[in-house]
Every structure is written in structure tokens, then in C-alpha cells.
Amino acid sequence: MIACIKGTILGGKEGNWNVQFPVDMKKARAVTNYTEIGQKHTTNGIEIVLQNLMTVPSASLMQFDTNWTKEREEQIQKWKEQNGWIVESKQPEEFTEEYTVEEIVDHYFTDIGLAYQIMDEKGNVVVGWDDAMQEEFNQIRKNNVEFWRKDRVHEDRKGETNWGGFTPLAKGEHYKLKMHSLYLYEPAKFQATIPVDTLLKDKVTVTSSDSTYNLTGFTLKTTEGEEKIGNETYFGKGALISFSAILPEGIVNTTEWSAQDESKQKYNVSLNEKYTRGKDGRVHVTGTFFIRDLKKQPKEL
Known part of the structure; x- marks a missing residue:
């Protein structure tokens, strides 16, 4: 077998190195x-x-x-x-x-x-x-x-x-x-309608398909650039909603969320989240939904 090593920097010095040397695999095969x-x-x-x-x-x-x-x-x-x-x-x-x-x-x-x-x-x-x-x-x-x-x-x-x-x-x-x-991945059936006015005043709890989500607060990010909100950094305009959740038994992760407002305008949603397993064996999640490109407060989501 021939082992090849290629590099563009060696010992802090830039260059173009190409080193080849033979390796006798007989001993390795003998102990495999x-x-x-x-x-x-x-x-x-x-x-x-x-x-x-x-x-x-x-x-x-x-x-x-x-x-x-x-x-x-x-x-x-x-x-x-x-x-x-x-x-x-x-x-x-x-x-x-x-x-x-x-x-x-x-x-x-x-x-x-x-x-x-x-x-x-x-x-x-x-x-x-x-x-x-x-x-x-x-x-x-x-x-x-x-x-x-x-x-x-x-x-x-x-x-x-x-x-x-x-x-x-x-x-x-x-x-x-x-x-x-x-x-394994499978399609989720979770759906919820959230009245934003209520969300501004109080916690909103939603149960769907054996998932329970507690949503708290609604914040608009009105700048395009980088901005630190809480413990996370966000880019672009959008809306943030904090949440805690308990996932159904056997479900360990969720992905590919989306949202739409009362005018049926759709938005991509990203998550910053932390997962733990509760004493009940189910996965507990805390985090924030970031609804991208949502620029004004809707009546509902």
C-alpha cells in the first residue's frame, strides 16, 4: 500500500508538499x-x-x-x-x-x-x-x-x-x-392556532397529537443584522416565541417547522432548543421558535 500526505503548510511555512511512502501491510493482515x-x-x-x-x-x-x-x-x-x-x-x-x-x-x-x-x-x-x-x-x-x-x-x-x-x-x-x-423519521401531525394578543399577556398551552407545548411571549426582531436576544444570536428579521414542551412517548426530536398568519402567508421556522429526558421517560424540550421574515405582529399564528 502507498500512503500519501499532501499539504500546503508545514511548520508554519506555506508551500506545496506531496509525500508518498510504501507501507507493508503483511504484519497488519497477520494480526487482523x-x-x-x-x-x-x-x-x-x-x-x-x-x-x-x-x-x-x-x-x-x-x-x-x-x-x-x-x-x-x-x-x-x-x-x-x-x-x-x-x-x-x-x-x-x-x-x-x-x-x-x-x-x-x-x-x-x-x-x-x-x-x-x-x-x-x-x-x-x-x-x-x-x-x-x-x-x-x-x-x-x-x-x-x-x-x-x-x-x-x-x-x-x-x-x-x-x-x-x-x-x-x-x-x-x-x-x-x-x-x-x-x-426513524415520520411525518408529524402537530398543529396549533395561537392568538398572539393572548400570548403577549399570558402563557398559551397547546396539546396536539400527544405533544404539549407551553408558549410564552412574542418578540419582533426588526433588524436585518446580527442581534443577541437572551442567550442566542439571531440574523435577519423575524419573531421569537419561547416555549417548553413534552414530546410524545418514543419521539426524541422534531424538525422542519413552519408557520402561517391569518392571511395564510407562510414562514419558515428555526429552533434553538435544549432536550432532556424526564422522569416519565418522555423527552422534555425548552427553547425558542424563530419565525423568519415575519415583520409585523399578526392576530394569530
């Missing part, structure tokens, strides 16, 4: 332990296949395949048709840096997350991984080797191949893999 596994488990419309485990002196690397079942494929197609999220085929010259809603949704449905633990024969957890964006939810990450982590979406976009790296497992030992969580 490769185990075919091929075990399958199906849950929530996803087939999870633990393909293999490779251990080298610096790390162990485990390969998973996650595949849609026929039921999952049919459900996603139904959601797309119901919401008008069908992605049209494009010619190469039609692609731009702007993603359509349909393309964003397609990406979400393709994204499949896992959380798992590996235990030794005594039941001690030696490895833990969690794909959740909020690491504090489950607090199970342990002995990960981050630069060994990667994934590849299948060509048909109906699954992924994932590689997870962690500190090397001991040769000749027996281990148990425990699946902790499976993360």
Missing part, C-alpha cells in the same frame, strides 16, 4: 481478526443485519446493514402521496444547491439511526453507541473510535450500510450485542 456473523433482526419495518466484525490492533469495526421491509416501503410511499412529497426525476442541468421539501423529506426517510451496547460474558458493558443527536438522552456511549464511524446510503435509497468503530475487543472472548434504540 475477521468474523462473519450475518444475523438478522426485524423491528418497526426495518431489517437490521449484523454482517461482520473486524478487529485490528487499533480498533474493532462492526458492520450493520439496515434495510426497509416491504411494509416500511409501502408506508413511506403512502406518506409521500398523502403529503405531495413525490420527488420528480431531474436532468443533471436541473440540479441546484437549493433542496426542495420533497428532497429534504426523502433524505429524512433514508436516515436510519441505531443505539446499541456490547457486553462481555460477565454482563459488563464494554462498548456503547448511540446515534441520537442528544447524547445525554441515554448516556450509553462508551469506548468509541469516532474516526472509524461512517455510513453509506444504498443505491435504491431504501437502507444504509453502517460501520461503527470502538476500542478493540479481546480475541477469543464471547460478547453479547444488545440493541437499545432504533431511530
